[in-house]
Amino acid sequence: MDWGLAIFYFFAALAVVGGVMMITRKNAVHAAVYLVLTFVSVAAIYIILGAExxxxxxxxVYAGGIMVLFLFVIMLVNLEEPRRFSGGRLRLMTSAVVTLLLFGMLARLFARSDGGHAPIVAAPAAEGNLQLVGALLFTDYLLPFEVVSVLLLVAMIGAIVLGRPRA
Amino acid sequence: MISDNIIRNFIIPLTQVLVILGVASGAVAYMTLVERKILAFMQLRLSPRRVGPHGLLQPIADGIKLLLKEDITPDKADRILFTLAPIVTVIPAFTALAVIPFSGGGTFQIFGYQVTPWIADVNVGLVFLLAISSLGIYGIMLGGWASNSKYPMLGALRSAAQMVSYEVPFGFSIIGVMMLSGTASMVGIVEAQREAHVWYFLPQIFGLFVFFVSGVAETNRLPFDLPEAEAELVAGFHTEYTGMKFALYMLAEYTSMIVVASIVTTLFFGGWLRPFPNVEALGFLNLGLDRIHPVLPGYFWFLLKTFLVLFVYLWLRGTFPRYRYDQLMRLGWYWMIPLSIMNVIVTGGVVLLLRR
Known part of the structure; x- marks a missing residue:
């Protein structure tokens, strides 16, 4: 029996269960906890792939940072009753189109890769992930890296401007 | 007959995990007594002295008491999350112990098998530690929310804001150490300190300061124990907890303290190295312990340093009054984060200059 594969299926199943439970729970805190489960399971899959x-x-970032803030906001506003969807037909249509587009993109990506056929183990870098990722970010991917950091800066300034009390 | 493979890949790691779990739990039990003794000494009080000679059996009595107490779940509580929350707090605290190197000097042999004095030497060890320690907060937040009661809720919210704020300087302050050693592996960092002939608390004095202060805030200890400030919030997030669940929260808190102290020892005080590891003439500092058992001095120095750091923890508790909440936030955002970022920039510049 291939233990790596068994562990992969275990965490993959856990991630999917967490995702489904997350969108079906009515209680916002429960939904957030299931989302954390999904993030952690995906992280475990990264370990199997050799990407520590x-x-x-x-x-x-996801489990320890973003979800903590989500949970913080949920607890702060304390949603008692889940509100019914009240967007009207136009909003429903827009959501459906966007979701379908996203699904199509992901499906196309999956179909073009050799998903399911190639072995799922990536070649681990000899000198370790950390050095490799760092070197790549500051050489080949320098421009995207800097663009992303500028984007984050803009988002941060935007949040400060929105959150500032009106004079 | 058990095959060689199973022993090597299953039984040995399992034994390592069990030994470290046992030692850590025992250390936690006696930390509570040490804490009460030291605080009593600082405040000119008598410490617990009734159970056993000098109160040495007090932790066992406390343990039995906590086990036998009635386990109450409030009526309006969210039952599943209320039970899950203390468990979620304990797991990350113990998981962090997996990457801490307790001794060096390579492997030692037991029944012909090579055993390392650490569970795992991950090449992203430090980042792993940060990641795991950032999960501990869920138990506190969920426990406070699931209690469905006012004071735990306030404690949980405070704790979330506090831990998110202090995670930033906590992470930034170790980047200097990574720059100096050129690795994120815990074993590699100690080896780098041996080769550099200097422990990193000297070049990284600001890093050490920020890391330790943030560590105290991350573990919710005085003077930063706002989430459980008893003068304002009864007992904060664990107001509704009793018996074993309460004990799990305490276990997690003290284990996290030990973890932070071990990280401080490893990163800034040379881990298992004895003072002046490169000076042959100071070999007598090992007190002849290396003749009794080849790996003992490593453990000895590691434990000695770790307990000194833990003593500073208790010292802080005995010395400083609790911060007010806005002061705590101001300290974090106005002082700790800029200081840690400055530390990264200056360290980076110096490393660059020296390498040339």
């Missing part, structure tokens, strides 16, 4: 750095960052 990606694991650490996934847990640190």
């Amino acid at each position: 750095f990606l694991f650490a960052v996934q847990v640190l």
